[in-house]
Amino acid sequence: xxxxxxxxxxxxxxxxxxxxxxxxxxxLTAGQRMLVDSDELAFIYILESKDEYVYVSIRExxxxxxxxxxxxxxxxxxxxxxxxxxxxxxxKAELEYLLSNIEDxxxxxxxxxxxxxxxxxxxxxx
Numbered sequence: 487x488x489x490x491x492x493x494x495x496x497x498x499x500x501x502x503x504x505x506x507x508x509x510x511x512x513x514l515t516a517g518q519r520m521l522v523d524s525d526e527l528a529f530i531y532i533l534e535s536k537d538e539y540v541y542v543s544i545r546e547x548x549x550x551x552x553x554x555x556x557x558x559x560x561x562x563x564x565x566x567x568x569x570x571x572x573x574x575x576x577x578k579a580e581l582e583y584l585l586s587n588i589e590d591x592x593x594x595x596x597x598x599x600x601x602x603x604x605x606x607x608x609x610x611x612x
Contacts (some may be wrong), residue, residue: 487538487539487540487541488511488539488540488541489530489540489541489543490506490507490509490511490540490541490542490543491506491507491543491545492504492505492506492542492543492544492548493505493506494547494581495552496553497551497555497560498556498560500560500561501555501560501561501562501563502551502552502555502560502561502563503563503564503565503571504542504548504552504563504564504565504574505564505565505567505568506542506543506564506565508567509540509566509567510537511533511538511540511566512535512570513519513533513536514533514534514535514540514566514570515533515535515572516533516534516572516573516574516575516576517531517532517533518532518575518576518580519531519532519580520532520577520580520581520584521541521566521593522555522584522588522598522608523543524594524595525595526543526545527545527546527597527601528543528544528545528546528597529543529544529549529552529570529581529584530542530543530544531544531564531577531580531584533564533572536554537607540573542564546601546605549601549605549606550551550572550605551612552581553605553606555565556578556581557568557584559578561573561578562574562578585602585607588602589602589603
């Protein structure tokens with residue numbers, strides 16, 4: 487398993503691009519799954535290669551752009567080495583599932599639930 491950090495986010499007209507740090511991983515496809523890293527306050531999108539999983543870590547610093555992209559129904563792409571890009575298939579559905587799970591769920595830890603609430607639930611209409 488390889489873990490790569492998002493280093494830049496760009497909101498474009500119909501998409502959001504997460505650029506990950508330099509990497510020598512190649513031939514990746516969308517894993518269509520997400521995880522949560524409560525200790526690092528990050529959402530993890532999984533990419534796959536023939537031999538391994540690559541975890542793309544989206545830390546809290548990028549969540550406000552992520553929220554805006556989701557609200558505007560933008561497609562999500564992951565850019566690798568400024569050359570290659572992969573559409574993050576099922577990203578929105580996976581993230582929405584995680585967000586609903588995290589809300590008021592102590593299993594994720596107070597730090598994570600508070601951080602998610604601060605970004606994703608602050609404008610939520612009940």
